[in-house]
Amino acid sequence: MTNNLQNNAINALRFLSADAVQQANSGHPGLPMGAAAMAYTLWTRHLRHNPRNPRWPGRDRFILSGGHGSMLLYSLLHLTGYDLPLDQLKNFRQWDSLTPGHPEYGLTPGVEMTTGPLGQGFATGVGMAIAGAHLSATFDRPGFELMDSYIYGIVTDGDLMEGVSAEAASLAGHLSLGRLIYLYDDNHISIDGSTDLAFTEDRAARFGAYNWHVQKVADGNDVEAIDQAIQAAKTDPRPSLILCRTTIGFGAPNKQGTSKAHGEPLGEEELKLAKENLGWPVEPKFHLPEDALAHYREALERGGKAEAEWKDKFAAYQRLHPAQGAELQRRLDGELPGDWDAELPVFPTDAKGLASRVVSGKAINALALKLPELIGGSADLEPSNKTWIADSPAFTKETPEGRNFHFGVREHAVGAILNGMALFGAVIPYGGTFLVFSDYMKPAIRIAALSHIPAIYVFTHDSIGLGEDGPTHQPIEHLAALRAVPNLNVIRPADANETVEAWKVAIRRRNGPTALALSRQNLPTLDRSLADAAAELAKGAYVLSDFGEGQPELILMASGSEVSLVYQAAAKLAAEGLNVRAVSFPSWELFEAQDEAYREAVLPKRVRARLAVEAGAGQGWERYVGFEGDILSMERFGASAPAKVLFEKFGFTVENVIAKAKDVLASRSEG
């Protein structure tokens, strides 16, 4: 290895990136140019990966948490031999390319997660490290280290400023996630200018306080110093932060070290000067010295060999520990065992009923018996969220085989950690908090939906039914807000049996997240001689019962705790001679996925007298009730009082449902 080759290799990262940004006339050249040496050192000397198989389970993970520097990652992927041709780099940020403005998981081979919203990458890596530690503790045996991946990341000033990374860092230190190693691109520049404008905390001391192993590299272009720091990080039992003092836009003579190099192309002239400055040919664009390319492509042989060795080890493991080997294989393949839902309970009709959060706790435990990959916990609300798996310890540094997580009061980190766990693979993660605090978690939920990550959210206390804690803790807009997210399934089950079915739907779903909205209060267990929740919940909405003799002239629909209200109201209206359909409507997304015929069968177009009842914002129910229907909903914040009082005061009673339904019928006959 000559210094010249090394310089060429590093400059190749810089100028592939800067050329692509210039060609797109959009993007962030500064991070790739400043962090190129860090990335080079990590990718050529440490990162265990096989570009020919981006899904090899034994690989290390790399996260570019500052996703705006995406061209650095695309350059690395191209150079080391992933299926990402140079033409894709030339199409940076263009329609239908594999090189979008920020890295997208599932789109580009080798991209381990979707980044861009700052802090998410940092916190998601913590989840990956947790999953790795858990799987290693569960499956690895002396001499058979199969799941011992390192989680590497490049993190930025913006990442460290975001609260979600603070939450995740504190937990990572607490859990002593030793295989988590972050290189901090300490370039002193953010979009507004110098970090001195807003970010003068002592980062090293802060991470020390979190129980991280902290090192400083004075010159972020010093490959040997970076290398040594990574080596030291790998042997330290704590998570590691390596502060590398870098220069944003390194090489651009007039823009380096300033915010002008951050978020816009250098410009043709400055790009030319930068190339001249670093001894790089100005033309052609996207120049790649053959020796530099060959040097990077050594990753193919190295990676192929590493994967082959891993496979041999895994094969030997499977011979020595056949049951464990088969189980690990199954989990890596993401396949459920045939009898995974065999232990799930069925609940008899019961007027008193159960809180759906309690049933959810039972479902988790029934599933956990058959699905050792089911792991999860709560953001310090375990006694309320009912998320504990019996007979398993908590995940701690002493007991990483534990399946229960004390996440602390860190909802946002929980969302990101679930993403990381699921992305790592071989686990099915869930996390709980109150539905109202889904707000705190939302940016991570969005990443899950966008990245097709099957996280499961256990959102309990799903309405004013929460009672005395009052409006700060009572969700109003949250169902509407979550339903508006593309590719997020929201399910609000009406009773015990629907809750069990909701969990089944959530477990089966492997291409996106599921949010379960669960009650604090008891819900009557509905009479299942009338409609089979087991068969129907998965369709999102179904006819619970048609009351009366003739074709329905009125449809009452509701989700969750309000279903029993419309059920009772429908029965009473039928007693007055009306033909009334009661529809349980636990999930808009599942219903919209049904064919037109099914939807028409449940909600026939000719029946325009409709009432939707939900103890939350009504927004969106108009889709199902139209101009001629009505919605009984919460169009204000709640209040502090016992739940029963609140339901009465806000009109969620059988009597008021009946009155509203009659109003709907009356206005139709008038109209």
Place this chain on the structure above:
Amino acid sequence: MTNNLQNNAINALRFLSADAVQQANSGHPGLPMGAAAMAYTLWTRHLRHNPRNPRWPGRDRFILSGGHGSMLLYSLLHLTGYDLPLDQLKNFRQWDSLTPGHPEYGLTPGVEMTTGPLGQGFATGVGMAIAGAHLSATFDRPGFELMDSYIYGIVTDGDLMEGVSAEAASLAGHLSLGRLIYLYDDNHISIDGSTDLAFTEDRAARFGAYNWHVQKVADGNDVEAIDQAIQAAKTDPRPSLILCRTTIGFGAPNKQGTSKAHGEPLGEEELKLAKENLGWPVEPKFHLPEDALAHYREALERGGKAEAEWKDKFAAYQRLHPAQGAELQRRLDGELPGDWDAELPVFPTDAKGLASRVVSGKAINALALKLPELIGGSADLEPSNKTWIADSPAFTKETPEGRNFHFGVREHAVGAILNGMALFGAVIPYGGTFLVFSDYMKPAIRIAALSHIPAIYVFTHDSIGLGEDGPTHQPIEHLAALRAVPNLNVIRPADANETVEAWKVAIRRRNGPTALALSRQNLPTLDRSLADAAAELAKGAYVLSDFGEGQPELILMASGSEVSLVYQAAAKLAAEGLNVRAVSFPSWELFEAQDEAYREAVLPKRVRARLAVEAGAGQGWERYVGFEGDILSMERFGASAPAKVLFEKFGFTVENVIAKAKDVLASRSEG
């Protein structure tokens, strides 16, 4: 002061709180019992307040960030003589009481902010301290310290775990907010159990790294030690954290120091034992020794005197500095000057137009000339959000008179800080980020809406029009999510003149927050000979133009950047002989606030052929288009490409609007 009296006074806090929780059979006794001595020391020896005038501008502020300990605050308010009778404490957590489960601003006299969602109180106090420092720098003169309030708080483990407090703490240390003093109720217990389960970071070292003044009090019941620490904090130029080692549920012999004392009543038996343990009469409940009450009520005389002195000082200030005095009075009164909107620009018709974010920047600067109380900034996106006020420096520790804020990449803290600024008073705060990152800020937005706080959010890059940054940065569900929040006004102006009007509406609104959704891309400035944006935007929706000769048979409606599409489409459809109404629909909330006659005039019931166009999730537009209309919207995540390409690919073109409109008309004639 005898030790006995002091003990009685502290125990009065404990048992008023525990009795109320027991009576409500709901609530959190542990915090009040553990933190009673801290609260006693602060409220009797330091807090400058006048219970007879909770709105006295010269008062210190007190925030109970762990709002679940609300009974501690209600006890303090009752005892020191606020208008909160004992009967209210006996009605804790009941319908219509002034003592809800968590403190609510605007409901209970003396409650300075709504707390409960953890971290919010902590971060909001930072905003109060910023506003105080700014106003002090702007108005105070030697010998006339009028705005030199301290901001005190009691913060908890949960507060310190939340990311929002980490963001705010880092900024507070950076800004050296010396008048911010937090007592940390370091009780080692959260809901799940010991903080050792999830929270073992070195909190003192962490806050030291943030540039805070950190002190420890070994015994959280040691009044003298707490007193000395507060005294030291008051003279230190940095924000202060005083870690007080406390015992949750202090006094309850079987539950203290455990999570059993956290979130549920002690139970009659344990409460009896606690009273016996601390030498308190078991009966009657809500016992108040006269000497303890009298001791607390000294706050009335002390506070009355302090306010009188402050008023004298203010009167003298007004004589000496009449202009400044009048200005401070105006701002404290929250009154706008008569000519506040005189400098706002009017824009001529212009096909090329301007980005609404650019116009927003012009509006901010035009308003800033007349409204010195307008202050704000961006979460490190100033060049994009256009939030800078020319001719004013940034707010820094050296220039606290600055009106511009470098908040850093800390969206969540921005939301909370705006709340704190507005609650402090005499400023009108705004904060900017991309609309997609409203997710990060949402919990604070909710507090604003619930607390009637007039924060203004400058959310730019409001659709796929953001372009190349791609789906991580393109809002989809965000307009729907924000619209679902009660008491939040969302305004998405269509052009330059609507943008100016949107700012006027936002400035005028003093009883709740306003979110402005602004485009990255240029928007044509519409022809205002047809409809006067100035008169109409405030109504939420208005007829831009009726094209054709007769009564409208089709209504096209849109918000923001899509208004020009429906406008052009309507004109072209009219050229084909149709009568088409084009409606600009910038704000659902403003429209819903109009009377039925106006709404009917804009959207006549008889016109059922309707098309809504918005480059975001369609959820909720059904309310305005009904079963027979249609919505052209984004029902998936976006993509990375130039904005023009995205608008074409996703169908936001005049041609596609026309095609969809014809489909609507056709399906009606079929039906």
